[in-house]
Amino acid sequence: MASQGRRGGVSLPDRPSNSTSILAKISRSSLVSRGKEAAGDAAFVAKKLLRSTGKAAWIAGTTFLVLVVPLIVEMDREQQLNDLELQQASLLGTPAPK
């Protein structure tokens, strides 16, 4: 230790050779690499899926805003007008004009 310190560099003690080989073996094994590949693929597909769903949602949302929202608002107004007329008619006891 002391001799290493005197040399100036800080280095980890040498790993026991047998553990290195096991870790390396594991990390180099086909199972792990296949798992890594699968994880990468899954991430890629998930990203694609998320992006396309987002796009679809955006298109559906804007379409809804343009086509359906004005319809809802106008139908609501019409309903209110009808209600008002009905109320007036019942209040006055005569059919409302128009």
Next chain:
Amino acid sequence: MATTVPPPPAPAPAPAVDAKVDYFNLPCPIPFEELHREAMMSLKPDLFEGMRFDFTKMLNQKFSLNHSVLMGPTEIPSQSTETIKIPTAHYEFGSTFIDHPRLLLWGRILTDGRLNARVKCDLSENLTFKANAQLTNEPHMSHGMINFDYKGNDYRTQFQLGNGALLGASYIQSVTQHLSLGGEVFWAGQHRKSGVGYAARYNTDKMVATGQVASTGMVLLSYVQKVSEKVSLASELMCNYLSRDVTASFGYDYILRQCRLRGKIDSNGCVAAFLEERLNMGLNFILSAELDHRKKDYKFGFGLTVGE
């Protein structure tokens, strides 16, 4: 909200059983060029981008003046797929003279020099003369056309004469109480093109179905269903056999007491809505929206119409 979904059309009442069609007393069909009138009304509102203001002043019963201002971007045609827009502003002055129902004179002039003029005149009980002209200060862009329409008892026929040696004729005949069939021929001498077309239209008071085929490869089918007094739904299928492009569109048309709302969606990814709201007597507010998702082209407009 449940009311947004129009109720399914009520089952049609059983048709009156009269197998005997009175072939000598058929209704007059509508003109050949207005065959798709109902579908066009619902599916082709005049969408615009920017701001517009229209003012109409009736000077007397027959004569009116029209001022309108339109500001906003206009698309200029280009080869590239991207649309190029330049900001423009126009003022349009127009006058209309209507001596109902015999004579109509209509003229519009824009600040950039474009002039539109129309004449419609009843020469006799059955014969109508129509003329149409578009003049611009660019060469070869001016058009003129003259039509003679003859309206018979259960048929209509039209003869057309235009510049560029354009000749055309059409004929439409009522076949039964609801069905009418028609045909047209045209010859464009300048482009050395000629063609024939056939059309059929079936209308009852609940629905209108039309079909048209022309030798240019165009096939147009449309169907309009009147769901109720206020609501009608329209669909249209247009395909060009030669260039192999097909467009299907579907639209709704709501005519309410205070407003008229038209919406449409088509297979090109284009969504459009057009709202005309009556704010007051003779004061209308217009909102127009058009989204083209494929081209990423979004158009919004608002306007005001004063006087009617």
